Amino acid sequence: MFMPHPVRTTRLLAILLVSGLLCACGGDKPLATVGQVDLQRYTGTWYEIARLPQWFQRGCYDSTATYSANDDGTLKIVNRCQREGDESREAVGTARVVPNTGNAKLKVRFDNWVSKLIPTITEGNYWIIALDKDYQTVVIGEPSRKYLWILARQPELGDDQYQALLQLAKTKGFPVDQLERNRDLRPSKQ
Template sequence: MKRLLLPLLTLMLISGCGEEKPLATVEQVNLEQYAGTWYEIARLPQWFQRGCYDSSATYSLNDDGTVKVVNRCQRQGEDTSEAVGTARVMPDSGNAKLKVRFDNWVSRLIPTITEGNYWIIALDKDYQTVVIGEPSREYLWILARQPQLPDDQYQALVQLAKNKGFPVNQLERNRDLRPSQP
């Protein structure tokens, strides 16, 4: 019996490793209310946002049901950079799960590999704050309609993300990323 139990236990442990805990999203998103400009309050660091501060995202609805995404970012000594993309709603998600693809040479070459998950995991009833993540927990953004968020609201959103398994100890606050003035 012990000979059978040890391999079975090992197999159970191995099969559970690397398995992602499902990521719950909000039930429903009204895309018309969601449209407009959102300011980045905090994010998990990403190579494509290295050096960015004063980041924002503007969403608008396209006639074909997709969402136009315009991300803006400021880098020291540079003009504001812009990345334009398209988000499409995943079926049966209540508009809370989107696939986003930015228009660049890589996405034109291999469209499916450059699509990213954009899941709305928290959204207040007045559409003033939102938390965006994705199942692997490698990407996380806290956004608001205003460039700054009171600390108690920010901490509540961080706690929500922590409870969903995100590495919130790695969060970078947007306002802290501004270069210091001489």
């Protein structure tokens, strides 16, 4: 009968354990955010330039997000978009700053019946991963890389700027080949 050597067996188990731990930890690379966000400068209207497709934005184009400061230190969010047939859609929510993040990580919750029943479960991560010094362009994502938005203060963004933001998102591990660009979502006029 074959008897395994105790030292070899221990080494093999250690290698398997370490390999398993490395595989388990390697799923999500940490996602870096910008160092500091001045929320007063961040408020106002942002135009969606591109996004990863999301069920809650299906059929939306010409999307905007307008942020304003609440008295309690949170931000009010009003997301709007157009839909075919000139139908507009609006979602209102609240963003709260995650402490000790330089205002770069927010928890966002939109007002609906589910969020009123279980508010903390319906909060989403809203991480500012790129923001130009003049607060004219921003890239928002979250650690799983399932959500990504490129926003600007103007409805159109030059291709050079767009490509630079695309490259930045790609280096952070986002599937930029799946991005939907806002100008491509508009219905064609016939």
